[in-house]
Amino acid sequence: MQETFHHPASMTLPSSYTFATTMSGSNGTTSNTMTTPWMDRRIWSKLPQRLLDRVLSFLPPPAFFRARSVCKRWYALLFSDSFLELYLRVSPHHHWFLFFKHKSTLKSYIYRDCGGGDQGTDNRRPCEGYLFDPNDIAWYRISFALVPSGFSPASSSGGLVCWISDEAGPKSIILCNPILGSVIQLPLTLKPRLFPSLGLTVSPTSMDVTVAGDDMISPYAVKNLTAESFHIDVGGFYSIWGTTSSLPRLCSHESGRMVYVDGKFYCMNYNPFSVLAHDVAANIWSNIQAPMRRFLRSPSLIESRGNLLLVSAVEKSKLNVPKSLRLWELQSFGTTWVEVERMPQQLYIQFAELEGGKGFECVGHGDFIVITIRGSDKALLLDICGKKWQWIPPCPYSQGVGGGNNNVRDCRELHGFAYEPRLANPVTGLLDQLTSLSFQPYNG
Amino acid sequence: MSSSSSPMQSTGRKLKLKSKDDETFEVEEAVAVKSQIFKYMVEDGVSNGPIPLPNVNGKTLARVLQWCQKHADPTITEDELNKYDAGFIDVDQAVLYDLLMAANYLNIEELLKLACMRVADMIKGKSPDEIRRTFNIKNDFTPEEEEEVRKENAWALGP
Numbered sequence A: 001m002q003e004t005f006h007h008p009a010s011m012t013l014p015s016s017y018t019f020a021t022t023m024s025g026s027n028g029t030t031s032n033t034m035t036t037p038w039m040d041r042r043i044w045s046k047l048p049q050r051l052l053d054r055v056l057s058f059l060p061p062p063a064f065f066r067a068r069s070v071c072k073r074w075y076a077l078l079f080s081d082s083f084l085e086l087y088l089r090v091s092p093h094h095h096w097f098l099f100f101k102h103k104s105t106l107k108s109y110i111y112r113d114c115g116g117g118d119q120g121t122d123n124r125r126p127c128e129g130y131l132f133d134p135n136d137i138a139w140y141r142i143s144f145a146l147v148p149s150g151f152s153p154a155s156s157s158g159g160l161v162c163w164i165s166d167e168a169g170p171k172s173i174i175l176c177n178p179i180l181g182s183v184i185q186l187p188l189t190l191k192p193r194l195f196p197s198l199g200l201t202v203s204p205t206s207m208d209v210t211v212a213g214d215d216m217i218s219p220y221a222v223k224n225l226t227a228e229s230f231h232i233d234v235g236g237f238y239s240i241w242g243t244t245s246s247l248p249r250l251c252s253h254e255s256g257r258m259v260y261v262d263g264k265f266y267c268m269n270y271n272p273f274s275v276l277a278h279d280v281a282a283n284i285w286s287n288i289q290a291p292m293r294r295f296l297r298s299p300s301l302i303e304s305r306g307n308l309l310l311v312s313a314v315e316k317s318k319l320n321v322p323k324s325l326r327l328w329e330l331q332s333f334g335t336t337w338v339e340v341e342r343m344p345q346q347l348y349i350q351f352a353e354l355e356g357g358k359g360f361e362c363v364g365h366g367d368f369i370v371i372t373i374r375g376s377d378k379a380l381l382l383d384i385c386g387k388k389w390q391w392i393p394p395c396p397y398s399q400g401v402g403g404g405n406n407n408v409r410d411c412r413e414l415h416g417f418a419y420e421p422r423l424a425n426p427v428t429g430l431l432d433q434l435t436s437l438s439f440q441p442y443n444g
Numbered sequence B: 001m002s003s004s005s006s007p008m009q010s011t012g013r014k015l016k017l018k019s020k021d022d023e024t025f026e027v028e029e030a031v032a033v034k035s036q037i038f039k040y041m042v043e044d045g046v047s048n049g050p051i052p053l054p055n056v057n058g059k060t061l062a063r064v065l066q067w068c069q070k071h072a073d074p075t076i077t078e079d080e081l082n083k084y085d086a087g088f089i090d091v092d093q094a095v096l097y098d099l100l101m102a103a104n105y106l107n108i109e110e111l112l113k114l115a116c117m118r119v120a121d122m123i124k125g126k127s128p129d130e131i132r133r134t135f136n137i138k139n140d141f142t143p144e145e146e147e148e149v150r151k152e153n154a155w156a157l158g159p
Helices: A049-057 A061-067 A072-079 A081-090 A107-116 A345-355 A408-412 A427-437 B036-044 B058-072 B078-088 B093-105 B109-123 B128-135 B143-152
Strands: A096-101 A128-133 A138-143 A151-157 A160-165 A173-177 A182-185 A197-202 A206-212 A215-218 A221-223 A226-233 A238-246 A259-261 A264-269 A274-279 A284-289 A296-304 A307-314 A324-331 A336-342 A360-365 A368-373 A379-383 A388-391 A414-419 B014-018 B024-028
Touching: A049 A072, A049 A081, A049 B093, A049 B109, A061 B109, A061 B128, A072 A081, A096 A368, A128 A414, A151 A197, A151 A414, A160 A197, A173 A427, A182 A427, A197 A259, A197 A264, A206 A427, A226 A427, A238 A284, A238 A427, A259 A296, A259 A307, A264 A296, A307 A360, A307 A368, A324 A345, A345 A368, A360 A414, A368 A414, B014 B036, B024 B058, B058 B078, B058 B093, B058 B109, B093 B109
Parallel strands: A296 A360
Antiparallel strands: A096 A128, A096 A414, A128 A138, A151 A160, A160 A173, A173 A182, A197 A206, A206 A226, A215 A221, A226 A238, A259 A264, A264 A274, A274 A284, A296 A307, A307 A324, A324 A336, A360 A368, A368 A379, A379 A388, B014 B024
């Protein structure tokens, strides 16, 4: 199977990869139509209702929502306690993705907007997101109209998408399940911050949020000093930002998103590259050296099948090593990086030509990784299990909105998260109880 | 079908099962306990004489036991198991239906999941009308109501 490399200088590329070039435009035939197998009604009409409900729990959410048109009972399943209880027990994880057409949330971009007085014209909070199914290579458009303006998407976990207020100060955080149209707000964070990094992890029984860095030490100065954490669980334990920690000295994480793996939040630290880790339970930060740290470009962290992966372009100008894009897995209790995958050289040439040094971002979970290229709508999908790389057909919804100004580039660029669509988020019930007890004025 | 041939760390005790069409099977305890029903029987010490299974026919029971055997094998890797499962569930509809019902009756969670996943894949691309025909479900929406529901869930239709 897959070899692991400690000294990849002389590696042979895995020969069992395939990659497809971009599909020729969607000319009326949608990528969502599939030929469905004929099913014999003499057999299937005998299936007991409870087993049919169980089958419905396995449907990917778009199919489930389409099936709500079948009859009144199926329509109501979404509100049925017994169905949801079954769903929470048996439904599989759908490792999908959610993208926004958005001004970049990178610090440098935001500062440019703030300084230039663009605020009024460029106040394009994304009202919609683009849901991507990597199994069937299909796109859907979902609405975020319920999220108020002045917020930007920050993270996603357990079917919830987390939005954070843009305004400097204590931060307002909103959790949204876009396919249910539900929105819930967390109590305000305690310290004033500008553009902190945010980590979110949601399970059926608990939730943890960590907000880190960009402490405002004066109205015009920020420094990465502290982090604060929020916790709630079914056992009755909660911490409303009361858990604080100090960040390692001189860290710089550039409002990055944090990735959760096995009890820790991880984010990239820059100059030189390393990985910051926040042990949630112990509330301690630590620093992990990055592999080949002097030669990385556009590193990203992702979760993959329960492990932390670092994905990055590698540029090694001194030795005669071709540039490449590599994936390392953190192993041995967070002490060793092992290269587990590398972009096939032919594909890398194509990729490098398109990317042209502008940078790229990676998001991923389960078996899938998506690489989006900055300033372009091109994206690559990697099925890490089947070792299959392919270009993703462009999102049919994000085309054609331009305006002939500097922002045309942003319009096509997609920025997103690993997202798992879920029909229910039981932990929000706990939040309801919490927010009804605390009298936080809405920071609108 | 006779007893398993691969050696297992078990007490070596076997369970006797009888399908609804009177076919008998002998199976290692370690394999049989994939089914929660047999697990409880073994734990409670109720295993004298062949256990009658009036809801499962011989052919299906044979397949199920084959699956249990594979999944009880400690030497098999996860990748091999996934490949095996993909091949195992690629069967015609009548067999799939029988496997689904048997896995439910015998309470074999993993097999039930495999079968349900397969059926879900078969129906996920179907229109509501096709689904109604397949499962013989009456459409109790008025045309106006149905249109409302469709609009409400329009995002799920895709481009």
